[in-house]
Amino acid sequence: xxxxxxxxxxxxxxxxxxxxxxxxxxxxxxxxxxxxxxxxxxxxxxxxxxxxxxxxxxxxxxxxxxxxxxxxxxxxxxxxxxxxxxxxxxxxxxxxxxxxxxxxxxxxxxxxxxxxxxxxxxxxxxxxxxxxxxxxxxxxxxxxxxxxxxxxxxxxxxxxxxxxxxxxxxxxxxxxxxxxxxxxxxxxxxxxxxxxxxxxxxxxxxxxxxxxxxxxxxxxxxxxxxxxxxxxxxxxxxxxxxxxxxxxxxxxxxxxxxxxxxxxxxxxxxxxxxxxxxxxxxxxxxxxxxxxxxxxxxxxxxxxxxxxxxxxxxxxxxxxxxxxxxxxxxxxxxxxxxxxxxxxxxxxxxxxxxxxxxxxxxxxxxxxxxxxxxxxxxxxxxxxxxxxxxxxxxxxxxxxxxxxxxxxxxxxxxxxxxxxxxxxxxxxxxxxxxxxxxxxxxxxxxxxxxxxxxxxxxxxxxxxxxxxxxxxxxxx
Amino acid sequence: xxxxxxxxxxxxxxxxxxxxxxxxxxxxxxxxxxxxxxxxxxxxxxxxxxxxxxxxxxxxxxxxxxxxxxxxxxxxxxxxxxxxxxxxxxxxxxxxxxxxxxxxxxxxxxxxxxxxxxxxxxxxxxxxxxxxxxxxxxxxxxxxxxxxxxxxxxxxxxxxxxxxxxxxxxxxxxxxxxxxxxxxxxxxxxxxxxxxxxxxxxxxxxxxxxxxxxxxxxxxxxxxxxxxxxxxxxxxxxxxxxxxxxxxxxxxxxxxxxxxxxxxxxxxxxxxxxxxxxxxxxxxxxxxxxxxxxxxxxxxxxxxxxxxxxxxxxxxxxxxxxxxxxxxxxxxxxxxxxxxxxxxxxxxxxxxxxxxxxxxxxxxxxxxxxxxxxxxxxxxxxxxxxxxxxxxxxxxxxxxxxxxxxxxxxxxxxxxxxxxxxxxxxxxxxxxxxx
Numbered sequence: 001x002x003x004x005x006x007x008x009x010x011x012x013x014x015x016x017x018x019x020x021x022x023x024x025x026x027x028x029x030x031x032x033x034x035x036x037x038x039x040x041x042x043x044x045x046x047x048x049x050x051x052x053x054x055x056x057x058x059x060x061x062x063x064x065x066x067x068x069x070x071x072x073x074x075x076x077x078x079x080x081x082x083x084x085x086x087x088x089x090x091x092x093x094x095x096x097x098x099x100x101x102x103x104x105x106x107x108x109x110x111x112x113x114x115x116x117x118x119x120x121x122x123x124x125x126x127x128x129x130x131x132x133x134x135x136x137x138x139x140x141x142x143x144x145x146x147x148x149x150x151x152x153x154x155x156x157x158x159x160x161x162x163x164x165x166x167x168x169x170x171x172x173x174x175x176x177x178x179x180x181x182x183x184x185x186x187x188x189x190x191x192x193x194x195x196x197x198x199x200x201x202x203x204x205x206x207x208x209x210x211x212x213x214x215x216x217x218x219x220x221x222x223x224x225x226x227x228x229x230x231x232x233x234x235x236x237x238x239x240x241x242x243x244x245x246x247x248x249x250x251x252x253x254x255x256x257x258x259x260x261x262x263x264x265x266x267x268x269x270x271x272x273x274x275x276x277x278x279x280x281x282x283x284x285x286x287x288x289x290x291x292x293x294x295x296x297x298x299x300x301x302x303x304x305x306x307x308x309x310x311x312x313x314x315x316x317x318x319x320x321x322x323x324x325x326x327x328x329x330x331x332x333x334x335x336x337x338x339x340x341x342x343x344x345x346x347x348x349x350x351x352x353x354x355x356x357x358x359x360x361x362x363x364x365x366x367x368x369x370x371x372x373x374x375x376x377x378x379x380x381x382x383x384x385x386x387x388x389x390x391x392x393x394x395x396x397x398x399x400x401x402x403x404x405x406x407x408x409x410x411x412x413x414x415x416x417x418x419x420x421x422x423x424x425x426x427x428x429x430x431x432x433x434x435x436x437x438x439x440x441x442x443x444x445x446x447x448x449x450x451x452x453x454x455x456x457x458x459x460x461x462x463x464x465x466x467x468x469x470x471x472x473x474x475x476x
Numbered sequence: 477x478x479x480x481x482x483x484x485x486x487x488x489x490x491x492x493x494x495x496x497x498x499x500x501x502x503x504x505x506x507x508x509x510x511x512x513x514x515x516x517x518x519x520x521x522x523x524x525x526x527x528x529x530x531x532x533x534x535x536x537x538x539x540x541x542x543x544x545x546x547x548x549x550x551x552x553x554x555x556x557x558x559x560x561x562x563x564x565x566x567x568x569x570x571x572x573x574x575x576x577x578x579x580x581x582x583x584x585x586x587x588x589x590x591x592x593x594x595x596x597x598x599x600x601x602x603x604x605x606x607x608x609x610x611x612x613x614x615x616x617x618x619x620x621x622x623x624x625x626x627x628x629x630x631x632x633x634x635x636x637x638x639x640x641x642x643x644x645x646x647x648x649x650x651x652x653x654x655x656x657x658x659x660x661x662x663x664x665x666x667x668x669x670x671x672x673x674x675x676x677x678x679x680x681x682x683x684x685x686x687x688x689x690x691x692x693x694x695x696x697x698x699x700x701x702x703x704x705x706x707x708x709x710x711x712x713x714x715x716x717x718x719x720x721x722x723x724x725x726x727x728x729x730x731x732x733x734x735x736x737x738x739x740x741x742x743x744x745x746x747x748x749x750x751x752x753x754x755x756x757x758x759x760x761x762x763x764x765x766x767x768x769x770x771x772x773x774x775x776x777x778x779x780x781x782x783x784x785x786x787x788x789x790x791x792x793x794x795x796x797x798x799x800x801x802x803x804x805x806x807x808x809x810x811x812x813x814x815x816x817x818x819x820x821x822x823x824x825x826x827x828x829x830x831x832x833x834x835x836x837x838x839x840x841x842x843x844x845x846x847x848x849x850x851x852x853x854x855x856x857x858x859x860x861x862x863x864x865x866x867x868x869x870x871x872x873x874x875x876x877x878x879x880x881x882x883x884x885x886x887x888x889x890x891x892x893x894x895x896x897x898x899x900x901x902x903x904x905x906x907x908x909x910x911x
Contacts, residue, residue: 339568438812438869470719474777
């Protein structure tokens with residue numbers, strides 16, 4: 001559904017003026033620099049919609065006699081995991097570890113424990129269910145550069161999809177991105193997968209913003225069909241480079257003002273975002289299918305002094321795994337989507353495995369409200385494809401593809417994405433091996449709070465939208 | 477050089493014209509018949525003249541025929557994809573390769589996917605390599621609730637793909653039917669009623685049927701295509717999601733008992749499962765839809781199929797609106813997930829045998845062709861797959877695929893691309909020279 005919106009949805013939409021064309025004043029009109037400005041990064045608020053997320057109360061918990069994938073490639077058999085006060089305390093290789101007083105003990109014989117699943121590419125909330133036009137808020141398709149829009153301002157916290165991703169997928173952290181109609185589609189937001197009344201109360205504390213960029217077919221089709229630039233791939237890159245050149249100038253003016261003071265330059269919200277990228281505080285999350293285009297984008301990033309954190313939907317990444325590794329750029333991919341559009345024609349199921357074998361940073365992603373419920377199975381497919389062509393990929397290593405790797409590409413690897421002591425206790429207890437199609441999450445904790453329990457209907461979230469509807473509170 | 481060319485040409489010929497149907501026995505199999513039963517060890521399948529002769533644990537192998545020792549591997553009927561648009565699209569986003577819809581022409585029910593099926597399309601080769609051997613191929617609608625006539629195809633590597641042309645008529649109902657009919661459910665209902673009147677007119681006096689006046693609703697060709705539907709000779713597959721919409725159609729079936737109605741999608745089917753079962757209407761359901769993606773899918777649950785089956789509805793798995801032009805291969809994963817539900821408190825899934833039947837014998841039965849396809853019972857087409865594991869489990873591959881008793885090539889663009897790029901770096905010559 002979302003995919004068809006992204007591929008074919010660019011119908012209506014007026015060619016609104018591009019607010020990013022507002023220019024800063026020329027240097028000669030500014031007064032002489034004062035002795036001191038507000039200080040680096042203090043010219044304007046970088047966090048006007050701060051996170052109000054709080055962890056829910058949770059009991060100190062010991063999961064015992066389980067197989068553990070720690071999310072960083074470690075595996076522990078007949079082991080135990082202890083978490084307390086929302087944080088991971090320790091993995092005990094010896095399951096006889098004494099729980100201590102007041103600790104809830106769960107005997108998980110035959111079951112598996114992993115860090116919560118992280119999806120680096122989701123549109124939950126901004127393309128929610130039901131997928132009606134009134135709720136379709138993922139693509140600001142009125143100009144090819146809308147770096148000024150923030151996906152968080154479209155997120156509807158009542159999307160039933162959040163609950164499905166938690167209960168069926170064990171997803172505890174997800175990045176919500178603007179769509180891919182635009183070259184620069186706006187800022188992403190990283191959320192904890194915990195329902196709240198407001199978007200701010202789902203916001204992952206301390207996670208950097210992302211800038212969604214897009215290569216290829218979508219921007220050129222959307223704007224070419226409106227008779228405006230870009231209508232070609234060369235047009236895509238030209239508009240990108242012109243915009244980065246303006247961003248560099250904007251950054252110079254604000255850097256100077258923040259250091260030396262004087263009259264503040266004009267604010268431009270799109271340029272704020274791009275300046276954040278050039279400063280390294282906002283991470284570029286770049287939709288890009290074709291290998292040749294990724295190579296061009298990485299050169300463009302060097303030209304303007306930024307770094308691409310990850311290419312998303314990188315179906316041809318396998319062709320340039322060495323180049324991605326050399327550029328320290330990750331690839332986020334599907335297991336086996338292919339052929340639905342021209343730039344997806346060369347997709348292969350071995351994509352992720354080849355990237356991984358070549359030492360590039362690789363991960364799974366969903367881009368889909370259904371796929372996000374089965375990312376463990378998508379990783380299982382990608383691993384199986386690699387094994388089939390002779391690669392040796394352990395389960396515990398493959399689990400990095402939805403744990404520490406996406407955490408790194410989101411800039412939150414110090415907080416979540418593995419079961420290292422001190423990290424957020426985002427934990428899934430699976431009722432079997434999560435590489436099997438026959439396995440489902442049994443319990444899911446976010447920051448140590450039990451947010452889903454398959455055996456307890458009271459621990460199954462029901463969004464406002466589903467109250468009083470047929471099937472309310474069903475197992476789904 | 478010449479020899480290489482000759483070898484290449486021979487290989488190409490072999491690909492274009494697979495060997496004729498063999499007489500072959502597959503022995504020592506973990507055998508799945510596909511009729512809902514569990515696998516049995518030590519099974520044998522015998523195929524002759526493109527059909528299953530016998531399958532079971534105590535089957536004798538005729539002398540002098542090819543014998544494949546499965547070595548304990550799983551052997552089953554090939555997957556029968558319950559609802560697809562495979563073979564009529566190469567790249568969905570490239571219009572010239574997408575023959576799913578009628579475009580702007582005035583024909584609807586008369587549309588027949590048969591001339592569009594391209595046995596050489598990439599999705600057919602990819603799905604064949606994963607053990608999909610037959611598929612329901614449906615057209616998509618535009619400008620009418622009637623989409624046209626679908627076919628049953630095989631996925632063999634030959635140029636004769638259509639096993640049964642005009643196997644059914646496909647109709648959109650609910651929200652998409654309403655949109656096609658002008659914007660509302662009553663409009664769609666009126667359109668349907670009117671079409672039924674017109675077909676009766678056509679049956680009475682085909683020669684004087686008026687399809688030329690400006691207020692005519694139906695072309696002659698459309699009317700002709702709908703006659704066997706009205707007479708119950710051709711099944712009518714209807715995409716319907718909301719419970720109340722299904723009940724409207726069940727009422728219609730009461731008025732026209734001959735209609736061979738089949739529901740497709742049926743997200744809210746579990747809420748009216750007893751009525752569907754009582755009416756004897758089979759269902760090709762979407763397996764894992766659990767989101768209220770529209771207001772006609774509010775009751776969505778992965779337990780839908782399990783609950784309908786428990787109520788006595790004949791249910792198969794299909795993939796409408798789920799990348800149906802290329803991902804029939806996901807049906808195995810979907811079926812596996814339905815087995816997973818049996819371990820989730822409060823959910824209703826299918827046991828392994830029923831789940832496997834939902835992607836083999838059940839789709840064939842739903843289409844009224846259970847005697848021809850979908851299982852390894854004697855007389856069925858020789859669509860047989862040897863797997864290197866449980867076919868519903870992730871990572872299991874098809875090792876040998878037979879369609880109509882012909883062993884199939886398993887190469888495709890996926891295998892070629894990955895072979896070229898297993899080492900992504902270029903060698904002494906560019907990648908374009910590496911094959």
